[in-house]
Amino acid sequence: MSDRMLTMAEAVREAMTIAMEEREEVFILGEDIGIYGGAFGVTGDLYHRFGPERVLDTPISELGIVGAAVGAALSGMRPIVEIQFSDFTAQAMDQIANQAAKIHFMLGGALHVPLVLRTPQGSGTGAAAQHSQNLEPWFASVPGLKVVVPSNPADAKGLLLAAIDDPNPVIFLEHKLLYKIPGRDPVPEGATRIPLGVSKVVRTGKDLTIVATGIMVNKSFEVAEKLSAEGISIELIDPRTISPLDTAPIFESVEKTGRLMVVQEGPSHAGYINEVIAQVSGSACFGNLIAPIKRLAGMNIPIPYAPQLEKVAVPQIADIEAAAREIVKNWR
Amino acid sequence: METGELILYHVKPGDRVKSGQVLFEVMTDKIDMEVESPADGVIEQLVGEIGVAIEIGKPVLIMQTDTEVMSFDFGGDAPLPDAPAPVIEPVAVQPAAIETPVVASPVVIAPAPVALPPLTNPREIRAVPKARAIAEDRGIDLRTVAPTGPDHTITVEDVGGNKLSEDQIKRQAANKALIAKGLEMTRSIPQISFSRNVKSGSVELTSVISNWARVLRTRPDLNISPKDGSAVSHVGVAVIIESKYGSALPVFKDPDLQTVSELADLFMSTAKSAHNGKVPLAMLSGATTAIFDLSKYKMNSSAPVLFPNQVTSLTIGENFSGEKIISLTIDLRYLDFYDGAQLLDSLISAL
Incomplete structure (x- = not known):
């Protein structure tokens, strides 16, 4: 077994490299992804390895980029779109939500749109309201789109390979702060896929179930390690894809712990975690709850520019820790 | 009548x-x-x-x-x-x-049925779902329980949920002692264990129970009477399951002669009553083999334990990548090495 530690940017680049080597139809397009190597350096040297025809620098027009990708996908290519900030997908939403997501259904399954749209999201970089959002609920509420939110390099690699294989559009949301951090687990060599729609039990425990994706998995993991010293045993589940959402491991865990906390960085209102809560509330494991379900999410405000306020606006490690301790101590 | x-x-x-x-x-x-x-x-x-x-x-x-x-x-x-x-x-x-x-x-x-006092309007009482379930199970009237949770909510602890009763502790100890004694008897038996990953097929517990009985039915000499070691005419599959008094081993007699849904229903109802501490006396004896499903805990055991007067024992395990593994232990006084290997092979083919 390999013990290579990669950052998420390196793991994503490796997945794209493997996919481009495996299939000629795979190509990347986006703003500044060529010679510049991407706004966050994810595409890196791919332009030099695969040339300008497969690593395509585009004009600044998100609608045009995704529209071109949808057309290419319909004619047999497998485009990987990079949108510089997920906030800019708003510009391309007609192509994403009305075209890519629906063509397969509206043409009676005759055509597929095998398109992957990768884009960085999240706060913590001091980039303010228009460059810091977590928009997974936008995409998760559109039937026909799959939504992947990787939390670590190994998962990012395996999930991206599976996303590129997928015959239908996949939105792949990468948290910016994760790009430069090595994961806890090594990244396997080779082209191993991680199937979409399979939750991962990151850590087992018996007192509290935490469901989180993206960077909140890292934060929650740190809390779980810390609280285990106090005798609080936390089970951490990373759904990895929020659409489709694999609820079985969540139900199984809640059945065991009786306590559930869901954590996301995006605003609490209409977040994907509310779907998790709804599903748990409607399942048999509801009867095993020994505590009200705790929801920890960002405030319902645009992400502030001031660094102190930016921190307060989204759950931090200390918030997760306090909430976890409180729910376990209060509900016995 | x-x-x-x-x-x-x-x-x-x-x-x-x-x-x-x-x-x-x-x-x-x-x-x-x-x-x-x-x-x-x-x-x-x-x-x-x-x-x-x-x-x-x-x-x-x-x-x-x-x-x-x-x-x-x-x-x-x-x-x-x-x-x-x-x-x-x-x-x-x-x-x-x-x-x-x-x-x-x-x-x-x-068991004698427990009379449940009728509850008042359940919405008048604030309690977590699990506390309601425990109260109903134990016949506790929630009106008599003092809430200690936030917002005057009855917690699981308030209905005695997390604590083991003295009776439970005693029974668990007795249960462990009985099993330990039994296993001491089999420790000196010459035995060997085999394992194999199951690549395909249904490795659901009830399917294994039924198919294992079907395999053992072809070998009447492996289903022995506890009295004198002579062959018996039935196959009794003891299944290790959790109960509030510790491990329970209800015996499913001739499960291969039941339909799949009959067996599944019987298993579900037995597991449920065992969970509440009851196993029908009729299901406590007559075992000729045992099965322990570790895959539900995502674990594997390469060496199942032999229970007294049983010639075979199985575990269902699961490895890191979610693949199922079936392990078999045999009593070498009854089975040869290759016999045992063939037995496991037959089971996996049947699955």
């Missing part, structure tokens, strides 16, 4: 009785019959009245059994454990089976 007339009691309160001893006689419109004791124990109370008809399902007498209801019967000359004196609830002996005496159905043992 809905009733039977009680003719005669053969015992009185305080009598010690042996399993198989006649307890009372009933007369029905089809047959007169003697009802035997399903277990060793002491008669506590005679409930019926001589000459009066008793409805099926109603208790006739109450006895305290010696056998731990949650445990299992090693049979034969297995030593009795030095477990604490049995502390089990009285068991009501019912004439439920007298309608079909010809096929000698076992007498059904059922």
Whole structure:
């Protein structure tokens, strides 16, 4: 077994490299992804390895980029779109939500749109309201789109390979702060896929179930390690894809712990975690709850520019820790 | 037939009785019959009245059994454990089976039903879902419980949920002692274990139970009587499951002769009643093999333990990548190495 530690940017680049080597139809397009190597350096040297025809620098027009990708996908290519900030997908939403997501259904399954749209999201970089959002609920509420939110390099690699294989559009949301951090687990060599729609039990425990994706998995993991010293045993589940959402491991865990906390960085209102809560509330494991379900999410405000306020606006490690301790101590 | 007339009691309160001893006689419109004791124990109370008809399902007498209801019967000359004196609830002996005496159905043992006081409007009381479930299970009226949770909410602890009762602790200890004693007996048996990953097929527990019985049925010499080691005509699959009193080993007799859905239903109901601490006495003995499903814990054991008077034992495991693994331990006095390997191969092919 390999013990290579990669950052998420390196793991994503490796997945794209493997996919481009495996299939000629795979190509990347986006703003500044060529010679510049991407706004966050994810595409890196791919332009030099695969040339300008497969690593395509585009004009600044998100609608045009995704529209071109949808057309290419319909004619047999497998485009990987990079949108510089997920906030800019708003510009391309007609192509994403009305075209890519629906063509397969509206043409009676005759055509597929095998398109992957990768884009960085999240706060913590001091980039303010228009460059810091977590928009997974936008995409998760559109039937026909799959939504992947990787939390670590190994998962990012395996999930991206599976996303590129997928015959239908996949939105792949990468948290910016994760790009430069090595994961806890090594990244396997080779082209191993991680199937979409399979939750991962990151850590087992018996007192509290935490469901989180993206960077909140890292934060929650740190809390779980810390609280285990106090005798609080936390089970951490990373759904990895929020659409489709694999609820079985969540139900199984809640059945065991009786306590559930869901954590996301995006605003609490209409977040994907509310779907998790709804599903748990409607399942048999509801009867095993020994505590009200705790929801920890960002405030319902645009992400502030001031660094102190930016921190307060989204759950931090200390918030997760306090909430976890409180729910376990209060509900016995 | 809905009733039977009680003719005669053969015992009185305080009598010690042996399993198989006649307890009372009933007369029905089809047959007169003697009802035997399903277990060793002491008669506590005679409930019926001589000459009066008793409805099926109603208790006739109450006895305290010696056998731990949650445990299992090693049979034969297995030593009795030095477990604490049995502390089990009285068991009501019912004439439920007298309608079909010809096929000698076992007498059904059922716990006396607990009367639940009617709850007030449940919305008037604030309680977490699990506390409500526990209260209902134990017949606790939530009106009598003082809430200690936030917003005056009744917590699981308030209904005694997390604590083991003294009775439970005692029974768990007795149960462990009994199993440990049994396993001590088998430790010196020459044995070997085999494992194989299952690449395809259904490795659901009920499917393994049924197919394993089917495989063992082709080898009558491997289903032995605890009394003298001679072959018996049935296959009894003991399945290790969780219960509130520790491991329970209900025995599924001839599960391969049942339909898949019959077996699944029986398994579900048995697992549920075991969870609540009850296994029908009829399912506590007659095991000729054992199965432990570790895959539900995402674990694997490469060496299943042999139980007394059993020649084989299976575990279902799961490896890191979610692949199922079946392991078999055999008693080498009954099976050769290659025999054992073939047995495991037959099971996996059957699956």
